Amino acid sequence: MACRISELVIDAADPGRLAAFWSEVLGYVELGREDDGSIEIGPPDAGFGGPQPTLVLSPSNAPRTGRLRLHIDVSATDRDQDAELERLLALGARPADIGQTGAESWHVLADPEGNEFCLLHTRLRPFRQDAS
Template sequence: MACRISELVLDCADPERLAEFWSKVLGYVELGREDDGGIEIGPPDAGFGGPQPTLVLSPSDDPRTGKLRLHIDVNATDRDQPAELERLLALGARPVDIGQDGTQTWHVLADPEGNEFCLLRRRLQPLGPPAP
């Protein structure tokens, strides 16, 4: 039997802000809080251990230096890529130039703390009902 990813942990300066941002991006809800101020978000109907990994926003005072060694890729489920890009920008994402030449089929963005993620072109089927 193999392992599967159950949660992704992202160190951040402001867990509240990033939990709000990523919850709106992914349609996640808050699942719990840790004594250290960490916030876990995940799918509303599955939570931890479901088919999608949860995201833990863990407080850290360490400044980020350099490029992330791991980043998140997202795909729209209920609209095309241009409409999803508009939605993500309205939520607080911003475009990031990491040397793209304009021929890419994806958009490189950053969350409110500057963590890069990519919006891919392909539309995916949602796994469950949308979050309220």
């Protein structure tokens, strides 16, 4: 058996703000808060250990230098890419320029703290807990 990703940890100046943003983007809920200010969010019916990874927003005052070496890609599940782009922008995402040519099929965005992520063109089926 191999490993699987159970959590993604993102340093955040304001964990609450990022938790709210990513919860709206992904349809996640808050799963818990730690004494250090970390907030874990995840799928509402599965939580930690489910088939989808949770996100832990961990407080940090360290300045970020340069582009992230790892980023999140998201795909719409119930609308086309253009409609999802509008939704993400309304939630607080903003376009990010990382040197794309303009011919890409995806959009590069940044969350409210400037962490880059991509909205892919391909629409995925919504995740179902009872799916095999």
